[in-house]
Every structure is written in structure tokens, then in C-alpha cells.
Amino acid sequence: MSVKRSYSSTRRQAQARETRRAILAAAGTLFVEHGYTATTITSIAEHAGVAAPTVYAVFGTKRELLRQLIESSIAADENPLPITQRPESQAIAAEPDARRRAELDAALSRSIIERVAPIVRVVAEASASDPELAAVMEDVKAARRREMTASAGILAGPDGLRVDAEEAAATLYVLYSPQVADMLILDHGWSAERYESWLTRMLLQTVIQPGAPNP
Secondary structure, eight states: OOOHHHHHHHHHHHHHHHHHHHHHHHHHHHHHHHHTTTTOOOHOOOOOOOOHHHHHHHHSHHHHHHHHHHHHHHHHHSSSOOOGGGGGHHHHOOOOOHHHHHHHHHHHHHHHHHHHHHHHHHHHHHHHHHHHHHHHHHHHHHHHHHHHHHHHHHHTTTBSSSOOOHHHHHHHHHOOHHHHHHHHIIOOOOOOOHHHHHHHHHHHHTTTTOOOOOO
């Protein structure tokens, strides 16, 4: 009986994860296509193939659904571990060459931006007329600022930083912002590859202390 209960529990957990993924995917599609305000919980539920009460049971409110959508878009999975504590970030921290650290970090940032930028545009539009959503997003931005402090430590490597930790974190907060990526890619027509190369140069010129040249 214990084995059967364990199997049933595992199956329910898997089903719950799949339901959550389906709802997040539906919300992401509809928010981007129709905007936050015009997208209803009912439409999200229909798109996800679940009942509206299920969406409320999993996320509580549309605002919380949007918040979790942003978090899942940043991480690209359901693992709650912050990006800076994940293996890809630890590999950057362990890289001894300053330029290579910048290249790896720029590539990681680009991949995150490509996932989260469309959602951030939706948030920017909706927050202007929704004070409660704006408050939720202030919490998201505060968490992002804390992550930038950890990111600065990762980029420092064995060579250190050009500036103090606070300025490095603030600089990264700007460089890594979806808004900057949008200005360069959408407004100026840059390719994602050119944006990534630019970001690598900016990291080397403003944040990372150059190491000794490779022999």
C-alpha cells in the first residue's frame, strides 16, 4: 500500500506541475498577444485546457500569475534556485579568464532577455493603470537588484571589479535590463548577436577588472 500511495502522490505532483506549466504558457501567449488587461483568467484557462477555478487555485490572482510568469521566464524552468546559484553561473564564476567570463555572462543574459522582454513590455503597459500590479513589480525589481549584487561577485572572478560592489551591481542592473535590450534591438534594429557582443564589451569596460593577458 505504501508503494501505491507513493506512486499516486508522485503522479499527482507530476500532473500539478504539468497543469502549472500549461497555465503559464497560456498566460504568456495571451498576455503578449492581447495585453494584460484584456486577458482574463477564463481565457487563460480555456487556452490551457483547464477550468478557471484551477487557475485561481494554483495562482490565486492574475497579478500573481504574471509575477510567477516573469520568474519562470527568467529561469526557463520551475526550479526556484536563483540564476546566480545555478551551474551555468557557477561555471562563469570559475572561469579564470576575464574576457571569457564576460562572454559567458553576456550570452546567459541574452538568453534571459529573449525570454522575459516580451512579458516586461506587457507589465510596463499594465502597471501604468494598475497600482497594485505596479506594487507587485516593485518587489520583482527589488529582487532583481539583489541578484545584481550576486552577479557582480560572479563576474569579479580572480581579478576583481573595476568599481566597488555597489556601483558594479547598479551598472549590471542597467546593462541587463530588458528596456536597454529593447532600445538597441527594437529601436536601433540591432541583431541579438550584436547586442550580445556589445554587452560583452560593456562588461569588460565598466565592471570587470581586466586580468593578465593570455600567454
